[in-house]
Amino acid sequence: MNKRWTFLFVVAVVVTLSIVTILNRPTEKDFKKWLQEEYMIDCNEDCSIIEVESVSGDITERIKFTDASGTYSPGIFTLRINRQYKSLDDPLQIKQIDVIGFNGRFYPLHNNDEF
Template sequence: MSKRWTFLFLIGLIVTLCSITILNKPTEKDFTLWLQEEYTIDCNKDCSIIELESGNGNITERIKLANGNGAFSPGLFTLHINRHYISLNDPNRIFSLEAIGFNGRFYKMNSENRIEKYGLLENRE
């Protein structure tokens, strides 16, 4: 009888943890807030156009970027966002932003041509 109760307790614990994780899955609105807090990026409603500051010495310029292509993958537990932005000022400059959301938080993913590589952002970790 002891093994049965242990098994039922473990199943109940797993179901509870899965339910909490599913309910805490971040949304696109959370992604927008994360961009503003982490990188001070302003974006429109769906972040198809973002605006960020680029510091060149003492001069700060505003750069607008338009969404070229990318992926939005809502999973059961996670939200994976991979976007490629093309600069409106210089179409030859392409920036990538990849993040995964899990349990109410977003984490940046390592990619070769992240926005930080171009010196446009400084991560505030």
């Protein structure tokens, strides 16, 4: 009888943690908010166009980038977003964002960007 209650307790804990993790999975709105807070990047509703502030010396300018390619992979527990943006002014200027969202937070997968 003791093994049965232990097994039921472990199952209940695993199910509870799974439900909490599923309910805390980040959304696109969370991604937009994270971009603003983490990198001060403004984007439209679906983040297909982003606006980045660039400072060189005393000159500050806002550069617009458009979504060139990327993937959006919603899972049961995670949200993975990998997007590549090209500048509207200079198509050779490319920025990449590769993040995974888990349990209400986003984690960058590549730290070599200046974003």
